[in-house]
Amino acid sequence: MDRLTSMDKEDGYNFRCELCDTAVVQSMTELLLRGLATASVDSTTGDIFKSASSVAVGVKAEMEGYLFLRTETLVRESVDGAEDHSDQLLKASTRPTEFLSDLIDDFMASKRNLLSHVSGFLSSESRLNKIKDFIQKMEMENIWVLDERKAAAETILENIDLKCSFHCPEKFADQDKLDEHRSQCKFRLVNCKNDGCLASFSAVHFEEHDSICPFKAQSLNEQSGALDVRSLTLIIKEQEAKIKKLERDIKTQETKVKKLENEFRSGKA
Structure with a gap:
């Protein structure tokens, strides 16, 4: 143009x-x-x-x-x-x-x-x-x-x-300044950033599109699901660590009990 x-x-x-x-x-x-x-x-x-x-x-x-x-x-x-x-x-x-x-x-x-x-x-x-x-x-x-x-x-x-x-009514004295402006102009063409969405529109409409983009909801659900899986994994690992510690404590107590039993038997003898 x-x-x-x-x-x-x-x-x-x-x-x-x-x-x-x-x-x-x-x-x-x-x-x-x-x-x-x-x-x-x-x-x-x-x-x-x-x-x-x-x-x-x-x-x-x-x-x-x-x-x-x-x-x-x-x-x-x-x-x-x-x-x-x-x-x-x-x-x-x-x-x-x-x-x-x-x-x-x-x-x-x-x-x-x-x-x-x-x-x-x-x-x-x-x-x-x-x-x-x-x-x-x-x-x-x-x-x-x-x-x-x-x-x-x-x-x-x-x-x-x-x-x-x-x-946009802006005009400039040289091509470099025009290019710099166009890279930030509110009417520049941008693409939706949500995975799976192929929509493109003027940057001025980005927030409007993002608020109704159906792919954003899917993306958030996937992220939420991923967070749930990670959280569950951490909980399981924490519980496994507690169980192992409990098992070690039990073995320690068993060792002490056996030692006391041996000492008791030795005293009777």
Whole structure:
């Protein structure tokens, strides 16, 4: 992602962190794919000369342009005071996935042809199945590859995340400082440390994941079991040592008793 702005270049801070909340970006990439599939299906419904596949590339370019423009305009107009978008900005900065879903809905509505507006069509099982099938086809044919969708999602997220709650805005003068920052950035990708768990997420969510990770409970149970076994082993060894000491004491007492008996017999004689 080399989205360097002219301002970055002018102030000498050309190296931007650009790390984002992976969970939010993943949700947004899924929305983008579904949005493209829906718009492509709806715009070609009943058209014998066009198919969803034949228009998907063009629709993708339109949708990206629409979303970039809407998010950039929203922020610019709010900053300039030209329009009051406070409600939208609040939603965008606190629930970015939901906000993106609204924008995609607006775009999809603009792509529906006359037949798509027929009563009951939008909720029909046939339409939903076509969308589902086309999503699978796009993934198989890489019509909109994951890396491209991820880059688009991150651009949109940076546009609307004014509070920097879901992306890192830090920038640096050289690569070494950027690398040092990224190694500690709260949005860096980390893996769960519990044995058997393959989950990865932004570091900011580590405690949240750790508190609900099912593998942590298993790990704790195993540790508890291991502690119980060790404790039991120590107890057994302690008891064995006591028994051996008792046996030695008994033998010592037996020896003393025999000695006394011998002395008693010698005295009688």
